Amino acid sequence: MSLTVEIALVWSAVFIYAASTVLFAVGTVFGRDRLVGFGVALAAVGIVPHAVAFAIRWVRVGHAPFLGFYEVVSAYAFATVVTTVLVAWWRPQLRSLGTVLMPLSLLALGASMLADKTDEVAGGMLSSWWLTVHVTFAKLSYSSFIVAFALAVVFLLRAKGGGGKLANVLDKLPSQDAVDDLSYRFAAVGLVFQTVMIVSGAIWANESWGRYWGWDPIETWSLVTWLVYSGYLHFRLTMGWRGKKSAWLLVGALPVMIFTLLVVPIVYNSIHGAYLRGL
Amino acid sequence: MLPPAISTVLRALRSRQLAVSLIGFFAVYGVVGTIIPQGPPDSTPVRTWAVAYPLAESVAGPLALHTAFASPLFLAFAGLLVACTSACAIERTRRALMLARGMRELSARLDERLRDRPQVRISATAGDDPAAALEGARSGLQGLRLRLRGHERLSDGISGTWALFGSPLFHWSIVALMLVAAAGQAMRSEGSIGLPVGDRVADERANYLQVSEGPYFGERFTGVELIATDIVRHFKVGDVDYGAAPIVAAYRDGVKLAEGRLHPNSPLRAGSLLVHMADFGPAATLAVDSASGGEIARDTILLDRSPDTSSGTAPNEFSLGMGPASPAIDVRIQVIAYSDAADRSTTPAVSRAIIETATAGSGAYGPPVTLAVGESLPLSRDARLLLLGVKDWARVSVTNDWSVAPIYVLFCTATLALAVAVLVPARRASVMLVETDSGWFLHVATWHSRGDPMFRERVLRVVREAAGVREDS
Numbered sequence: 001m002s003l004t005v006e007i008a009l010v011w012s013a014v015f016i017y018a019a020s021t022v023l024f025a026v027g028t029v030f031g032r033d034r035l036v037g038f039g040v041a042l043a044a045v046g047i048v049p050h051a052v053a054f055a056i057r058w059v060r061v062g063h064a065p066f067l068g069f070y071e072v073v074s075a076y077a078f079a080t081v082v083t084t085v086l087v088a089w090w091r092p093q094l095r096s097l098g099t100v101l102m103p104l105s106l107l108a109l110g111a112s113m114l115a116d117k118t119d120e121v122a123g124g125m126l127s128s129w130w131l132t133v134h135v136t137f138a139k140l141s142y143s144s145f146i147v148a149f150a151l152a153v154v155f156l157l158r159a160k161g162g163g164g165k166l167a168n169v170l171d172k173l174p175s176q177d178a179v180d181d182l183s184y185r186f187a188a189v190g191l192v193f194q195t196v197m198i199v200s201g202a203i204w205a206n207e208s209w210g211r212y213w214g215w216d217p218i219e220t221w222s223l224v225t226w227l228v229y230s231g232y233l234h235f236r237l238t239m240g241w242r243g244k245k246s247a248w249l250l251v252g253a254l255p256v257m258i259f260t261l262l263v264v265p266i267v268y269n270s271i272h273g274a275y276l277r278g279l
Numbered sequence: 280m281l282p283p284a285i286s287t288v289l290r291a292l293r294s295r296q297l298a299v300s301l302i303g304f305f306a307v308y309g310v311v312g313t314i315i316p317q318g319p320p321d322s323t324p325v326r327t328w329a330v331a332y333p334l335a336e337s338v339a340g341p342l343a344l345h346t347a348f349a350s351p352l353f354l355a356f357a358g359l360l361v362a363c364t365s366a367c368a369i370e371r372t373r374r375a376l377m378l379a380r381g382m383r384e385l386s387a388r389l390d391e392r393l394r395d396r397p398q399v400r401i402s403a404t405a406g407d408d409p410a411a412a413l414e415g416a417r418s419g420l421q422g423l424r425l426r427l428r429g430h431e432r433l434s435d436g437i438s439g440t441w442a443l444f445g446s447p448l449f450h451w452s453i454v455a456l457m458l459v460a461a462a463g464q465a466m467r468s469e470g471s472i473g474l475p476v477g478d479r480v481a482d483e484r485a486n487y488l489q490v491s492e493g494p495y496f497g498e499r500f501t502g503v504e505l506i507a508t509d510i511v512r513h514f515k516v517g518d519v520d521y522g523a524a525p526i527v528a529a530y531r532d533g534v535k536l537a538e539g540r541l542h543p544n545s546p547l548r549a550g551s552l553l554v555h556m557a558d559f560g561p562a563a564t565l566a567v568d569s570a571s572g573g574e575i576a577r578d579t580i581l582l583d584r585s586p587d588t589s590s591g592t593a594p595n596e597f598s599l600g601m602g603p604a605s606p607a608i609d610v611r612i613q614v615i616a617y618s619d620a621a622d623r624s625t626t627p628a629v630s631r632a633i634i635e636t637a638t639a640g641s642g643a644y645g646p647p648v649t650l651a652v653g654e655s656l657p658l659s660r661d662a663r664l665l666l667l668g669v670k671d672w673a674r675v676s677v678t679n680d681w682s683v684a685p686i687y688v689l690f691c692t693a694t695l696a697l698a699v700a701v702l703v704p705a706r707r708a709s710v711m712l713v714e715t716d717s718g719w720f721l722h723v724a725t726w727h728s729r730g731d732p733m734f735r736e737r738v739l740r741v742v743r744e745a746a747g748v749r750e751d752s
Binding site: 062122123124125127128130175177178181184185188189191192195196199202203204206207208209210211212213215217220221223224227228230231233234235237238239264268 | 295296298299302303305306309310312313317347348460469514516518519520521522542543544545546553555676678683686687690691693694697698701702729731732733
């Protein structure tokens with residue numbers, strides 16, 4: 001199938017996600033819970049053309065979407081939307097988190113559409129099962145951290161107080177204690193996934209290059225991200241930081257993760273950078 | 280009883296503030312290590328940066344931040360991190376043992392605490408039978424997947440006691456990981472060896488094209504012999520081109536230890552050796568013989584392919600010994616028409632080489648002569664230089680690191696322990712039926728290792744349902 005069909009499908013996903021984002025925003029700001037529900041449904045609908053576009057590309061280029069800015073960032077946008085829908089299905093009370101998550105995925109997908117969409121052929125270096133494990137757990141950790149971030153934002157918005165329609169919508173979420181605990185649980189599971197991502201990357205590096213760790217900028221920044229979330233766990237579990245302090249830590253940690261995933265490979269001339277810059 | 284000074288040090292090392300400070304330090308240090316160019320002081324990026332940022336260089340230079348992850352500052356803090364994590368691991372183990380013992384035992388203290396100082400009291404007189412309320416609470420706690428024990432008046436449910444050891448195990452794994460990784464780095468060697476097709480080359484210092492060792496490697500080259508038997512220029516599996524891929528075998532004392540085709544993601548393991556394919560090129564075998572037919576000298580020269588063409592090399596210079604009686608000669612050789620038609624090559628008959636010779640050290644090369652395999656070039660009246668053959672050679676990288684296998688095990692242990700520590704909570708919920716002057720009550724206490732407020736709510740919900748009441752008393 002051609003690149004044109006694929007791009008047309010991704011553009012249709014962009015428009016559906018945009019509509020979903022508007023519904024989430026309007027529903028949350030004006031206290032219309034039904035609109036938030038429609039936002040979730042529309043996000044779920046948008047997943048279909050996005051997934052089909054990935055499938056078409058996968059068949060054509062012979063590898064999963066892990067090579068080049070267009071594929072990688074689009075895949076992160078996809079992971080965010082899937083996470084939004086899954087969280088809404090798992091805990092309907094949490095569906096208004098889409099108000100935070102959908103704009104992020106829309107931004108990411110929009111940025112990916114501006115990038116070069118040329119097919120990239122994966123060479124022998126990238127033909128490894130460790131790559132599958134590494135990339136899968138990178139996506140899972142990102143998804144967990146972004147939900148933790150959204151929960152922290154919601155916690156802080158509610159802690160700020162004030163009435164109005166926004167407060168009415170936020171009141172439909174679980175209690176502040178529950179939101180606080182959920183944000184911790186998502187961050188903790190994200191840290192476990194990130195650990196698997198780093199460990200699988202180290203094992204793969206040893207298989208490919210004969211060394212499991214080389215202080216490459218992306219390796220180092222992955223460790224920095226891991227340390228930031230480990231620090232969060234230490235502050236929370238051993239120093240008793242809960243509530244606002246804990247939420248602010250999570251809000252501050254996500255940019256470090258995004259910087260590691262999407263900026264470091266572009267800024268630094270690293271052996272790892274090919275995954276985002278292309279081969 | 281430890282001396283006061285040691286106790287003070289241990290207390291400082293296991294302090295939570297120190298732990299989070301070290302985590303913060305390494306996060307910031309990691310960022311600094313990626314901002315400041317890394318490399319030897321005379322490398323171009325480092326020199327350029329030093330000129331551009333003299334003030335920053337006045338700090339980075341003395342602190343050896345251009346080799347940030349091997350600098351004394353980094354190593355000192357890494358040592359402190361090991362000590363701090365060890366102290367934390369000891370403390371966490373002690374605490375986990377204490378908590379686990381407390382959870383496993385059904386002590387008289389629990390009875391006393393529940394009777395006199397419950398966290399929540401729920402009236403059990405709403406129904407007809409207070410004992411039935413306790414029985415209902417028991418069922419409710421079982422529904423929360425708690426393992427129950429107790430006596431006539433008490434129901435005590437626990438779960439995840441084993442998970443208390445997740446955090447200590449994680450910290451011990453991290454300590455072991457740091458120590459094993461440090462020992463492995465200090466005792467490893469890594470370098471590249473050239474393997475002309477069909478020749479056996481031993482893992483010995485003299486055979487390395489270049490090699491770097493840790494300070495405690497101690498000349499522990501294994502002597503394992505490597506032999507490349509075939510080089511496919513484009514090894515393909517399906518549509519994936521893995522590039523040049525030799526079959527390499529490893530022998531010790533004539534016994535084959537391992538054999539495999541080397542390509543990306545497919546190294547060869549032989550004991551502590553890990554062999555990766557790096558590159559390939561032509562190897563020219565030259566000999567000098569006398570007019571009487573006796574061979575004076577022979578050498579196989581490993582040549583790098585020219586970046587401009589896949590079928591030849593740039594000119595390479597080397598010195599060829601002529602035996603004890605004659606001075607060596609300098610040879611400049613450029614292999615051309617290097618089996619460019621073949622996908623697989625061992626001794627390509629089509630190969631030719633342009634050869635020039637000079638008296639050693641003179642730099643005055645004679646006119647270039649093109650030789651085919653088997654042809655010769657006269658050096659003097661009674662000696663000639665023969666091109667005996669051109670064949671492929673594989674440049675393989677060889678790493679000798681015993682620590683990789685234990686590090687993999689520790690990686691897995693640390694990951695599993697972390698997952699248990701943060702995802703599997705230890706839980707306890709105790710319900711006691713107590714008679715007071717104002718009636719029967721269910722006294723409730725809950726404990727959750729993570730402090731999950733939802734657990735307490737769930738326990739209270741099932742106890743209230745069992746007692747048939749809606750509000751706490």
